Amino acid sequence: MLLEIRDLSKSYPGPEPDRPVQVLRGVSLSLDAGQTLALTGESGSGKSTLLHLVAGLDHADAGQILLDGREVTRMDDTGRAALRRGTVGVIFQQFNLIPSLDVAANIGFQARLAGRADPARVLALAGALGLGAHLHKYPEQLSGGQQQRVAIARALAARPRLILADEPTGNLDEATAAEVMAQLLALVSEEGAALMMVTHSERMATQLSRRLHLRQGQLEPGP
Template sequence: MLLQLEDIVKSHRQPNGETLRVLSNVNMSLERGESQALLGESGSGKSTLLHLIAGLDHADTGHIFFNQKRYSDLSDQQKNLIRRQELSLIFQQYHLIASLDVADNIRIQANLCNKIDEDYFTHLTKRLNLTKHLNHYPHQLSGGQQQRVAIARALLHRPKLILADEPTGNLDETTSKLVMDTFFELIQENNTALLMVTHSPAMAGYCDTQWQLHNGHLVRS
């Protein structure tokens, strides 16, 4: 088992001082290479759940295990290492660095964990149609091209798990499908697991399993 969530409960403190319970006893698990989609209304807690799995926030109660390691047993430094080396995050807003060109943007996380593989860099940039854009800057790219850069960046260090929060939320349907077709081929090649938040049933259909987050609980959809 790559990822396991046991009875996760999470509340957020609201500006008026009240607490809002967002997740109530969430249980799920993810095997290596498996892809799962997470659907649910706006405000249902999808991003909150990804933040907990990324170790960016703490659950009130319950446990998260990544590769058999329990987050609550790890120091912040150990969690940082897992996030840097074993995980990748992809967001709706691509979060590229404006002052770095495409090649440097793609290499940034792999550089941080000393895992640059030039052959794989070439493979990824060819497959994602970025070869001609390596010396361009983010502002010179379309939204679809920027998301392909974010995908290459997320894959180059060969993470075990990718957490994607509405990765096609800013793209039209045709571009979304083109980007997702290649993305799924690449994660399958690498046996990378994926947990993907999406509002689109078509995008959720790319994943092995679909979950709905409703009233703080995960239900199969």
């Protein structure tokens, strides 16, 4: 088992100091290497919060996250940062590319931080995602679909065991979204990595091997 989440809870301060807003309520799930999982649910149901906790971008109130044999919920900031560099690749909805770096440098950025710089892999990922002719361009010179492809390539460059994707096609038109999704799934399968993806899209969710639905901070089988 690559990822195991046990009885995870998370709340945030509410309008009244003594009444926090409960976002996750005892969430448990597991994910094996090579599996793909879609997380669906209404806005505010806790999908992105769950992804951020697994990535070590936020702290849980209670429960455990075990990833590749290590307990994320007990790591300090340094440990969680190292996890994101080498074990977890995160694909954000807003791309989060570095404006001052060209496409090649953006793709290789996370791998360099992890001590896994590999120019050949950058070229291979760029080619697989249709970015071969854009390696020396900057993010502002790219379309939204191209920027999302760069974000996907960056997340995969360090060969992570787990990919976390937060609405990776949410800002794209339907045709571009379908193309980007197909490329993402093909690359994840080729690497033997696991994928956990937050999505509002019924069409995207059905392409993954498993599906769970968050409702009021609790998991249930996908509709």
